[in-house]
Amino acid sequence: MADLGYDGRVAIITGAGGGLGREHALLLASRGARVVVNDLGGSVAGEGGDAGPAERVAREINDAGGEAVADTHSVSTPEGGEAVVATAIEQFGRIDIVVNNAGILRDKTFHNMTPDLLDPVLDVHLRGAFHVTRPAWIKMREQSYGRVINTSSNSGILGNFGQSNYGAAKMGLVGLTRVLAIEGAKYNIKVNAIAPVARTRMTEELLGAMGEKIEPRLVSPVVAFLAHEDCPVTGEVYSAAGGRIARFFIGLTPGYYNPQLTVEDVRDHLAEIRAEDGYIVPASNSDELSLLVKQLR
Numbered sequence: 149m150a151d152l153g154y155d156g157r158v159a160i161i162t163g164a165g166g167g168l169g170r171e172h173a174l175l176l177a178s179r180g181a182r183v184v185v186n187d188l189g190g191s192v193a194g195e196g197g198d199a200g201p202a203e204r205v206a207r208e209i210n211d212a213g214g215e216a217v218a219d220t221h222s223v224s225t226p227e228g229g230e231a232v233v234a235t236a237i238e239q240f241g242r243i244d245i246v247v248n249n250a251g252i253l254r255d256k257t258f259h260n261m262t263p264d265l266l267d268p269v270l271d272v273h274l275r276g277a278f279h280v281t282r283p284a285w286i287k288m289r290e291q292s293y294g295r296v297i298n299t300s301s302n303s304g305i306l307g308n309f310g311q312s313n314y315g316a317a318k319m320g321l322v323g324l325t326r327v328l329a330i331e332g333a334k335y336n337i338k339v340n341a342i343a344p345v346a347r348t349r350m351t352e353e354l355l356g357a358m359g360e361k362i363e364p365r366l367v368s369p370v371v372a373f374l375a376h377e378d379c380p381v382t383g384e385v386y387s388a389a390g391g392r393i394a395r396f397f398i399g400l401t402p403g404y405y406n407p408q409l410t411v412e413d414v415r416d417h418l419a420e421i422r423a424e425d426g427y428i429v430p431a432s433n434s435d436e437l438s439l440l441v442k443q444l445r
């Protein structure tokens with residue numbers, strides 16, 4: 149089979165001045181996509197700003213014969229999101245791919261999680277995905293084509309100590325992914341999420357020496373596939389780390405049914421309620437409801 153190419157496609161990668169976003173941008177550009185390299189250029193905690201990172205990555209792509217433009221707007225406001233999409237339209241005339249990747253960390257245990265730690269994290273990760281995707285979505289609906297990749301995290305899907313703000317934002321992105329997949333279906337807009345692990349400035353302390361092998365560039369093929377015209381899946385979440393790709397899914401156990409359910413029934417049947425044998429993976433609310441209707445009969 150032929151290699152996957154992106155000629156004619158225009159991609160926005162947020163937070164592409166370094167780490168994972170830079171690798172996504174380099175890969176898509178090397179295969180023909182025209183890329184908006186968005187990055188505010190702040191610290192890991194989201195302080196400050198610097199045009200350098202976005203400009204360097206855009207230059208790297210252009211020097212290698214690709215086509216890229218730097219954009220330094222913050223994704224964390226509606227105006228910033230509009231401006232990022234405007235850059236794509238003004239420079240390249242269209243928008244096909246949005247990779248919501250920009251991110252910051254403000255870890256603290258929950259009893260110390262004050263609004264100054266919560267709000268900026270929600271603003272960049274969760275609201276940022278809304279702010280950038282929405283203006284792009286309007287174009288994608290008009291052209292009946294689009295690919296959106298949201299960057300979730302195992303810290304949200306599985307939970308991680310000291311990351312209530314980040315985990316909530318990252319699991320929020322799974323909800324956004326699921327709903328947009330449904331809304332985008334009839335417009336050939338596919339929306340998926342990744343939960344990556346990679347050694348970047350965000351994780352170098354956490355991963356230590358073992359991190360050497362978990363290179364960010366090994367996540368980018370997953371993003372690129374989900375961004376391709378041939379991508380057959382939507383509304384899904386892929387774990388991507390160090391060259392391994394796998395699917396996270398939400399399962400529903402067959403559970404326990406009793407038309408006169410009492411508190412004690414829940415206590416007495418907890419093992420059955422939790423038992424994983426025969427679980428289903430509902431693709432939508434209606435899959436869950438049809439299981440319920442079957443049981444009610």
Ligand code: NAI
Binds near residue numbers: 169
């Ligand atoms: P990174 O810190 O190298 O990249 C994040 C980039 O986002 C930075 O270049 C930063 O300047 C940019 N950014 C931050 N706020 C912004 C804003 N308001 N507007 C535009 N750009 C902004 O870290 P990394 O690891 O590459 O992170 C990329 C994404 O992957 C993040 O969403 C992160 O939460 C997620 N992730 C990373 C994991 C890892 O193991 N590295 C694990 C799970 C998720």
